[in-house]
Amino acid sequence: MRYSSITVLVAVLFCVLVQAQNKQILYDFNEIPQSMMLNPGVETDFKWYGGIPLLSGISGYAGSNGVAVNDIFANDGLDINDKVRDRMVAGLSTKDEFSGTFQLEFLNVGYRSENPNVFYSFGAYLDIDNIAYWPKDYAHLAFEGNAGQLNRRYDLGDLKARGSMVNVIHFGLNKKVNRSLTIGARGKLYSGILDYNSSTNKGYFVNTEGVNNRINTTLSADLELKTSGFDAVGDADNVAAAIIKRAAFGGDLGLGIDLGFTYHLSEQTVVTTSLLDVGFIYHSGDTKRYSLDGQASVEGIEIDVLEQFANLNRDFWQDLVDDVEELIPFETKTNGYITFRPTKLYASIRHDFGQPIGGTESCDCGVTASQKSLRTKYRNSVGGQFYAINRPRGPQTAITAFYQRRFGNTIALKATYTADKFSFTNLGLGLNLQAGPMNFYIMADNLLSYQNVAASNYASFQLGLNIISWDN
Numbered sequence: 001m002r003y004s005s006i007t008v009l010v011a012v013l014f015c016v017l018v019q020a021q022n023k024q025i026l027y028d029f030n031e032i033p034q035s036m037m038l039n040p041g042v043e044t045d046f047k048w049y050g051g052i053p054l055l056s057g058i059s060g061y062a063g064s065n066g067v068a069v070n071d072i073f074a075n076d077g078l079d080i081n082d083k084v085r086d087r088m089v090a091g092l093s094t095k096d097e098f099s100g101t102f103q104l105e106f107l108n109v110g111y112r113s114e115n116p117n118v119f120y121s122f123g124a125y126l127d128i129d130n131i132a133y134w135p136k137d138y139a140h141l142a143f144e145g146n147a148g149q150l151n152r153r154y155d156l157g158d159l160k161a162r163g164s165m166v167n168v169i170h171f172g173l174n175k176k177v178n179r180s181l182t183i184g185a186r187g188k189l190y191s192g193i194l195d196y197n198s199s200t201n202k203g204y205f206v207n208t209e210g211v212n213n214r215i216n217t218t219l220s221a222d223l224e225l226k227t228s229g230f231d232a233v234g235d236a237d238n239v240a241a242a243i244i245k246r247a248a249f250g251g252d253l254g255l256g257i258d259l260g261f262t263y264h265l266s267e268q269t270v271v272t273t274s275l276l277d278v279g280f281i282y283h284s285g286d287t288k289r290y291s292l293d294g295q296a297s298v299e300g301i302e303i304d305v306l307e308q309f310a311n312l313n314r315d316f317w318q319d320l321v322d323d324v325e326e327l328i329p330f331e332t333k334t335n336g337y338i339t340f341r342p343t344k345l346y347a348s349i350r351h352d353f354g355q356p357i358g359g360t361e362s363c364d365c366g367v368t369a370s371q372k373s374l375r376t377k378y379r380n381s382v383g384g385q386f387y388a389i390n391r392p393r394g395p396q397t398a399i400t401a402f403y404q405r406r407f408g409n410t411i412a413l414k415a416t417y418t419a420d421k422f423s424f425t426n427l428g429l430g431l432n433l434q435a436g437p438m439n440f441y442i443m444a445d446n447l448l449s450y451q452n453v454a455a456s457n458y459a460s461f462q463l464g465l466n467i468i469s470w471d472n
Helices: 002-017 033-037 069-073 080-089 136-144 230-234 239-250 305-311 316-327 447-455
Strands: 046-051 058-064 097-112 118-133 161-176 181-198 202-209 215-228 252-264 269-283 287-298 330-333 337-340 344-356 378-389 396-407 411-420 426-435 438-445 458-470
Touching (some): 033 458, 080 136, 181 230, 181 269, 215 337, 230 239, 287 316, 426 458
Antiparallel strands (some): 058 458, 097 118, 118 161, 181 215, 202 215, 269 337, 269 344, 287 330, 396 411, 426 438
């Protein structure tokens, strides 16, 4: 039991470590070009920008709302099997998740057209996204077995997990409609590298009183695991070359769109909204669909010695296995399937106040730029944000309060407090540094957990390096 416990545990934690991320610090941080990736309708004053390839946008997140690494592996004198049983098998529910993402920008470029109200952007990035919910009844079966569990129905629908590795190529348009409204849209072409999905499972497993034997076992299953790309990558002589081939439209293809806007309720009060990754991927290359579908009830092996005396050397166990497999066939198919991207929604309200950048007067409302094409920038901003992402067991949401401080055109800081299912004490901080045309930003949240990262349920980071040119 010890080794099986550790094996299951390591598999779950692996899912966490390779793991979509609420980038609440970056959102509406419009001094940073990558904020346009979260809202294609963000206000910009760039003439053009270019991200340093592979360094312009790096971000990652991993979270588990029910258990932390330290809960299992802490050197506290307790047996690991007891901790796994008490804190995971008995302590977690099917709503507890292990999830995370990783993104790496290959290219991100933007430039203003001859029409100063129109700004274009394009680029490409790698996106890895994984989520697995705790399979509670499966865990009970694996760790405790079903002995003595008469009439307990184990729910096979507890198994819900999905993940993907996708190369995304995008092209965006940002347009200033008037002084109050800026809108934007971004088209996306997805090239799927790897994908797995097992999120529509149904069925049950139960032991009841039998008629001819003591126990009657019933299995009713409608289970399916869909995968794409694993054989093409795993069996390749050169794994890196196989990944690159599938990333360059040699795998599964899909389309998506991002939408967003920024609207000024007044000179200093702004609302924004964006909807990201409304799209799908059609998986048609190197697909596998493993299914187990049917129902069977058995009471074990029944032998009538008088009737079967001449055939007692017969393999009655194999007969039972064959009967069950006929009723609940395990099948492997290679037909394609469609997956929808994890769509994300952002919304915010922001109030700017204090001195205008470059100004000397203390101002809460009087200084405007009504005759200029760009709004006045103020030293301070405060506001709130909302975030939601669709997940297999329903939307996952978060709310954020933030304060932003600008020190001229050189340094900007943004502090956030976020509440979500992972933490109610999530404090974050982002720094944007502008040194001439060079732009550097770095962000991290859940800062209170850094005194003991192993005990944290959540961690994320973002950083990048760009070159920026502004309009006069």
